[in-house]
Amino acid sequence: MKVKRFFAQSMAEALKQVSHEMGPDAVILSNRRVDGGVEIVTALDYDENMARQSLGEKAAEATNGSRLAEMQADQHRRLEDELSRTRSRIQEVREKRAASGARYPQVSLHEDVEYEADVSASLVTGQGSGVRGSQQSPGYSDELAAMKAEISSLRELMGAQAAPAADARAPSEGGGKNAVQQLLSERLQEFGLGTELAGSVSRQHRNGRLEDGWKASLKMVATGIRTAREDWLEAGGVYALVGPTGSGKTTTIGKLAARYVLEHGADSLALVTTDRYRVAAHEQLFVFGRILNVPVRVVDESHSLDDILDELSDRHLVLIDTAGLTSADRGYQEQLAELVRSDHNIRTHLVVSATSQPRIMKSVWHCYKMADLAGCIVTKIDEALTLGESLGFVMETGLPVAWYTDGQKIPEDLHRAEAAPLVRMGVERLRAMQHSQDAVEGALA
Numbered sequence: 294m295k296v297k298r299f300f301a302q303s304m305a306e307a308l309k310q311v312s313h314e315m316g317p318d319a320v321i322l323s324n325r326r327v328d329g330g331v332e333i334v335t336a337l338d339y340d341e342n343m344a345r346q347s348l349g350e351k352a353a354e355a356t357n358g359s360r361l362a363e364m365q366a367d368q369h370r371r372l373e374d375e376l377s378r379t380r381s382r383i384q385e386v387r388e389k390r391a392a393s394g395a396r397y398p399q400v401s402l403h404e405d406v407e408y409e410a411d412v413s414a415s416l417v418t419g420q421g422s423g424v425r426g427s428q429q430s431p432g433y434s435d436e437l438a439a440m441k442a443e444i445s446s447l448r449e450l451m452g453a454q455a456a457p458a459a460d461a462r463a464p465s466e467g468g469g470k471n472a473v474q475q476l477l478s479e480r481l482q483e484f485g486l487g488t489e490l491a492g493s494v495s496r497q498h499r500n501g502r503l504e505d506g507w508k509a510s511l512k513m514v515a516t517g518i519r520t521a522r523e524d525w526l527e528a529g530g531v532y533a534l535v536g537p538t539g540s541g542k543t544t545t546i547g548k549l550a551a552r553y554v555l556e557h558g559a560d561s562l563a564l565v566t567t568d569r570y571r572v573a574a575h576e577q578l579f580v581f582g583r584i585l586n587v588p589v590r591v592v593d594e595s596h597s598l599d600d601i602l603d604e605l606s607d608r609h610l611v612l613i614d615t616a617g618l619t620s621a622d623r624g625y626q627e628q629l630a631e632l633v634r635s636d637h638n639i640r641t642h643l644v645v646s647a648t649s650q651p652r653i654m655k656s657v658w659h660c661y662k663m664a665d666l667a668g669c670i671v672t673k674i675d676e677a678l679t680l681g682e683s684l685g686f687v688m689e690t691g692l693p694v695a696w697y698t699d700g701q702k703i704p705e706d707l708h709r710a711e712a713a714p715l716v717r718m719g720v721e722r723l724r725a726m727q728h729s730q731d732a733v734e735g736a737l738a
């Protein structure tokens with residue numbers, strides 16, 4: 294994917310430049326009016342998956358393709374602007390050096406990024422340009438080192454946008470897979486990713502060894518997993534857990550509540566349940582409430598959710614348990630609507646079990662997404678054979694993972710989610726599964 298920005302006085306002129314330089318296949322990511330004319334940002338070999346990858350966490354804000362393209366264009370603009378600022382700073386340093394009498398390579402400042410980076414690298418290392426550290430005034434080397442780091446990170450970022458374009462003519466052209474990509478895709482499926490996701494991740498590895506592709510793919514998976522920044526227990530607020538019956542909502546609330554009481558005491562915590570649909574539905578929550586000495590409030594005909602939250606507004610943390618209703622159940626709409634319409638800032642999280650089939654996870658997400666989901670919690674990681682199913686789910690939905698749970702112990706088996714450790718755990722599971730398969734095959738041989 295090659296991204297490029299064009300300026301012209303008129304749209305017609307800008308489009309002429311685009312078709313001249315980029316050819317007929319360029320995609321327009323954004324166009325806007327700027328001082329003195331129009332600006333167009335275009336891309337060749339534009340790929341939504343790649344655009345998401347290069348935007349990282351922010352990509353989740355792009356709810357549709359045109360927003361994604363706009364964000365990609367924004368990012369390109371920012372990088373270009375940053376590069377031009379860095380160029381000016383390099384020029385300043387050069388002028389300072391010249392004024393202080395240091396020898397300086399006789400080259401003109403060029404617009405090329407590669408060139409700039411090479412020159413600055415040689416300035417820092419003192420190689421090839423005739424500049425030696427000993428000749429530098431104090432402070433120069435630090436300044437240059439900082440700039441070198443800045444330029445190489447900018448290059449990496451620009452490279453992340455441009456590199457795939459250079460590789461676009463590699464063996465996978467036409468959407469087919471080469472042999473390494475095929476093996477990679479199979480391994481990613483064993484890891485637990487769905488066929489489509491495994492295919493698109495493996496296709497990013499254009500050439501090279503399988504093991505390098507595997508590492509790069511795992512990194513890509515980790516990049517695609519968003520995690521919550523805030524620790525609920527520290528930040529406080531009102532959090533509701535939704536999800537199917539048996540997914541682990543009440544147990545997770547018990548874990549969160551117990552952890553909170555251990556760290557902060559019971560006075561500033563309250564539990565609420567909106568489950569008035571099943572007899573004895575609250576029993577487990579009341580047990581937690583009694584053990585922890587924390588109040589438990591029930592939403593019913595005479596107590597609306599907002600009335601209860603108003604009363605609890607002095608509590609630092611309020612955890613809301615809900616009934617695992619599906620769209621076929623009476624009360625399904627009502628329950629989700631009261632969360633969405635609340636005057637309180639309720640952060641609703643979907644609780645999904647890592648043991649669910651991917652199709653079930655997706656249908657659960659469809660069922661609950663009208664609740665304005667702020668993120669999710671992945672439960673029963675201990676019982677899952679492989680983790681790619683749940684990790685693929687969070688990659689595809691873009692839901693930030695706040696917590697994961699890996700057992701029934703309260704509160705020990707509750708953990709803040711972090712992408713890299715989750716992927717590492719997934720790799721360990723895959724290895725364990727392969728070992729046990731080998732053992733079975735060995736025994737049968």
Ligand SMILES: Nc1nc2c(ncn2[C@@H]2O[C@H](COP(=O)(O)OP(=O)(O)O)[C@@H](O)[C@H]2O)c(=O)[nH]1
Nearest residue numbers: 538539540541542543544672673698699700701
């Ligand atoms: N192995 C395991 N079991 C869990 C985990 N979280 C919850 N459970 C069990 O799953 C079952 C259903 O949990 P529950 O909290 O009642 O689900 P809810 O219907 O969504 O409220 C219970 O037997 C829990 O002990 C977990 O992380 N690992």
Ligand SMILES: [Mg+2]
Nearest residue numbers: 539542543544
């Ligand atoms: Mg429950």
